Amino acid sequence: MVKRLRHAMGTTALNMHERMDGLLYALVHPQKPMVTTRVLDLVHFDQVPGGQNASIAVMSYSGYDIEDAIVLNRGSLDRGFGRCMVFRKHQAPIRKYPNGTQDKIVGKVRASEFPRGEDDPRWPRYKALDEDGICRVGARLDPGTIMVNKHSPASTSGSGPVSSDFASTPLSYKAPAESYVDKVVLTANENEDYLIKILLRQTRRPEVGDKFSSRHGQKGVCGIIVPQEDMPFADSGICPDLIMNPHGFPSRMTVGKMVELVAGKAGVLHGHQAYGTAFGEEHGSADRVHLCCQALVERGYSYVGKDMLTSGTGGEPLMNYIFAGPVFYQKLKHMVMDKMHARARGPRAVLTRQPTEGRSRDGGLRLGEMERDCLIGYGASALIMERLMISSDAFTANVCQGCGLLGYSGWCQNCRSPEKMADIRLPYACKLLFQELQSMNIVPRLKLQDF
Amino acid sequence: MPNLRAPQVEIVDLREDFVEFVLSNTDTSVANALRRVMIAEVPTMAIDLVTIHDNSSVLQDEFLSHRLGLIPLAADPGVQYEYNYDCDCEDYCDKCSAVFTLDVSWDKKALGRPEHMQDQPVHVTSADLVSSDPRLRAVHFAPSDQTNSDISQDAGIIIAKLAKGQRMQLTAVAKKGIAKEHAKWSPVAVATYKFEPVIEINEEKEALLTPEQKAEFVEICPAKVYGRDEKSGTIFVEHRDMCMWRRTGRYLRRRWWSRLLR
């Protein structure tokens, strides 16, 4: 639970919006939990909450909820459930160089400076800049927009006459979705360089693939977002914010979640915050399950916490009683927007000429050993060739059929002859291996054969 | 077989913000269709476009816009707006939208307050939204006959709180829409239906009960569905609509009482 709490977003501190954190996640409408505990009281969790009280129904719905996936109510999302803000800091130092030169910020760039004015394709990049060449607070930043219009001197080292040439080295915004400028701070760093810190803000509503968790380690990603009218509803008109699959219970044995639901429901009906601590019953502070059940019956609900729900799509009552009530849910900071990635062509590593790895380097998606084994087993040799060589690091090498060594430009330096040269296609990594072996005094010789 | 083309509606209760009716001589699908349309397809007005001129409150601009969007707006009966996307105008006009302005600053509001309240935060509420169209405004929660008489009953929906020196100035454009697009256009808080229960009391078995047992039977129902005739002591169904037999059935079934009901 401690780990999940760390991944949850909410209120990190009371001064969170005064700070310039590198990365900060904040919930838009955090709530204090319906069921609290002694420990949460001690840390004043009511004042720094980290989640929302979701009305949940434990049932199966549509098949998009298998393997811990959850179903979310679109109406709830519209009203602010799980909505969060992501604050990200960017900074640009204004450096002083050994030859006495210094970076400079060039002030506002106007649309009239471009030949086609506001229609000029180069203009939108400069749109967010203010008079001082730094982006304006409240400005919208689309991908590629310049945040700090910085220029650096062309030569920064040595002595002698200093060149007055400057090259543009702007700090630009790169993320795929737009952000807004929240705050700009001018300060200095330990080297006494000027430092411009910019805090960007993004507001996100939950989408399919975002991760949620209750406080019992029951995490799950959103599998589908369903319109409110399609959600099942009780005859009081209540419909769940979130549907959780019952298969999450038997193996996990999270009895606490069920107790939280029953205690929370009793608390809601009686208008008080329920108390879920397992200790301290003698002092009378903890809510006991049988008292909660009694409270439910008093308000005309079933003592087990189950309700009769009606299908929102068909209009008929569901065949079973559904365990439903409020449970405190946290939004975890693993969001698809930060993880989604795809690439066609893109950057390659210098040494191996293979596609780079990882989302941050716009890398390719690896066809690993297991996937390769599948293709071998299936016999799709042309596909293996395509994935592992043609789409990766195909290279045309010159091979001498006389000595079996690599040549170049139709010439074998070993035989000092152009006569028996042939072109072959092989992965660049393979050619690199041969050369590395050669550098270790091992001679790999290629024997070519016609197919 | 009910005639699906001739359902009957009998209105039980009708208030400004509430309606209850009995739908009969039809199928559940008709009831459900009504419910679904009420939730998602009845057009209403809601704030859709916000231009923030000044916002030094602790709430971010997007946060504020979201809250403004969720404020329910009420138009006078019979007032019709065009859908913005059907309208001939370029951006928005009087036919398809209403413009609300809001300008609240702590300095102005706190000035007129008594001494001990001077440093308290100022509340920005839906009552501060000034509409360009007098026929459309933020809803009042007090019943219509009380709205003017007692202001404290209807302080408006709180949007934000302003501390010393803070100010909030914005214009918001309300447009017509349906809740399929965003729940802020949903006209209802809840729209629901339930099936009227049929309760029959097994008179043969009832006759076997002692008066004490009959009293206990009436007493034990959490919804107080049953009543007892003072003179004869027989059990009758008093509040049929309150019955939650399906909900409380299990609770009752554990006792022998359930045998009394068919």
Ligand SMILES: [Zn+2]
């Ligand atoms: Zn050779």
Ligand SMILES: [Zn+2]
């Ligand atoms: Zn118009």
